Amino acid sequence: MRDLPPDAMPASDVQGRARGARGGHADAAEVTDVLPALAAPSAARGRSSARTTASHARGAPSAAGDPADDRAPADLPYGMPGKPLARGPFLWGLTAALGVLTAWGLAQALVSSRSVIVLIVVAAFLAVGLNPVVEMLQRRGMSRRWAISVVFLGVIMLFALFGLAIVPPVGQETSDFLSAVPEYVESLSANPTIRQLDEDYKILANLQAYVTSGGLGTAVAGGILGAGAVVLNAFFSGFTLLVLTLYFLGSLPTIKEYLLLLVPASRRPRTRAIGDEILDGIGGYVAGNVLISVIAGGLSWLFLTVAGARYALALALVIAVMDLIPLVGATVGAVLVSAVGFLQSWPLGIACVIFFVVYQQVENYVIYPRVMSRSVDVAPAVSVIAALFGGALLGAVGALLAIPVAAAVALIVREVVLPRQARL
Numbered sequence: 001m002r003d004l005p006p007d008a009m010p011a012s013d014v015q016g017r018a019r020g021a022r023g024g025h026a027d028a029a030e031v032t033d034v035l036p037a038l039a040a041p042s043a044a045r046g047r048s049s050a051r052t053t054a055s056h057a058r059g060a061p062s063a064a065g066d067p068a069d070d071r072a073p074a075d076l077p078y079g080m081p082g083k084p085l086a087r088g089p090f091l092w093g094l095t096a097a098l099g100v101l102t103a104w105g106l107a108q109a110l111v112s113s114r115s116v117i118v119l120i121v122v123a124a125f126l127a128v129g130l131n132p133v134v135e136m137l138q139r140r141g142m143s144r145r146w147a148i149s150v151v152f153l154g155v156i157m158l159f160a161l162f163g164l165a166i167v168p169p170v171g172q173e174t175s176d177f178l179s180a181v182p183e184y185v186e187s188l189s190a191n192p193t194i195r196q197l198d199e200d201y202k203i204l205a206n207l208q209a210y211v212t213s214g215g216l217g218t219a220v221a222g223g224i225l226g227a228g229a230v231v232l233n234a235f236f237s238g239f240t241l242l243v244l245t246l247y248f249l250g251s252l253p254t255i256k257e258y259l260l261l262l263v264p265a266s267r268r269p270r271t272r273a274i275g276d277e278i279l280d281g282i283g284g285y286v287a288g289n290v291l292i293s294v295i296a297g298g299l300s301w302l303f304l305t306v307a308g309a310r311y312a313l314a315l316a317l318v319i320a321v322m323d324l325i326p327l328v329g330a331t332v333g334a335v336l337v338s339a340v341g342f343l344q345s346w347p348l349g350i351a352c353v354i355f356f357v358v359y360q361q362v363e364n365y366v367i368y369p370r371v372m373s374r375s376v377d378v379a380p381a382v383s384v385i386a387a388l389f390g391g392a393l394l395g396a397v398g399a400l401l402a403i404p405v406a407a408a409v410a411l412i413v414r415e416v417v418l419p420r421q422a423r424l
Contacts, residue, residue, distance in 0.1 A: 123244030129286025169311040
């Protein structure tokens with residue numbers, strides 16, 4: 001028997017291993033037949049891994065989120081997925097429509113809450129205007145809480161004085177008018193022209209039928225309810241305004257510090273200085289405007305008392321309140337008071353017209369420039385334009401707020417925008 005090389009294997013071992021290999025192939029075939037569902041995914045995963053590896057080797061992006069998913073068609077019975085909706089026109093249009101609806105909803109919410117926004121703005125404006133008085137009392141040794149209480153009590157007394165001066169004359173005039181209605185009817189009946197019109201068109205008969213049918217009572221009741229609703233709404237708005245002003249006045253330093261925290265730390269000193277100057281300008285404007293109104297009301301009361309007008313105090317308060325509105329307030333107040341003067345007597349009405357024309361010239365060219373020279377620095381043309389825009393947007397409240405807002409914008413432009421433009 002020949003000697004075998006060291007790596008040679010006996011024939012018996014070779015045959016045994018061949019039988020084992022055939023047995024192993026048979027076992028694998030049985031397993032494959034039993035578990036066909038597991039064999040295909042394994043092959044698919046193998047092919048997917050191979051393609052992913054090849055894709056990475058070529059520098060292609062990752063297949064995560066790719067519409068061409070690396071799965072075999074056998075795993076996707078409904079076909080390969082299409083492009084994602086993020087790039088399609090449908091999702092873009094849906095997003096744009098939702099954005100438009102959201103903006104429209106916010107606009108409707110702002111319009112619906114316009115009255116509340118106006119109350120908040122006016123309360124903040126009054127708080128800023130009353131703050132210099134509070135700080136003046138603080139400098140004289142009074143705590144801020146007591147200073148706010150004193151100032152707020154003075155504001156309430158002014159409101160009460162205005163109500164006491166206006167309500168009794170209005171009530172008395174209404175009562176006198178109702179008492180004089182029968183005399184007016186008799187005078188109309190005795191007038192030849194009215195008698196002829198009544199004979200032609202049956203005016204008095206139709207009026208009597210309207211009164212007795214209950215239509216007049218329904219109209220009067222509706223008018224009374226409407227007037228009561230207006231008065232109640234005005235009372236509620238005034239009370240809300242006072243409460244908001246009190247809260248703003250008490251927390252004004254805290255609000256200022258909180259708003260400064262929203263500014264970068266490197267810009268806080270400059271922002272604080274500009275903000276303090278703006279607040280001082282608004283406070284000076286409010287104080288100056290109130291002082292001018294007090295002067296107008298005081299001189300009007302003195303003139304009306306000397307001229308013998310009835311309800312001189314109420315008419316003077318009307319002048320003072322209307323004078324708070326820039327540009328047109330003084331003129332409107334003068335027209336109203338002059339009309340009341342003409343109703344009392346022609347000489348009194350003519351005297352009222354002469355007095356208010358002369359006084360408005362003095363106020364416009366003497367009093368107003370001297371009082372406002374230390375509070376706001378706004379060109380006359382800018383003041384007129386700002387008042388017109390403010391009145392168009394928010395009515396009398398907008399006209400009242402327009403001038404200090406214009407002064408604040410002018411200050412920001414002068415201190416921020418112009419230096420930045422100069423450095424470019």
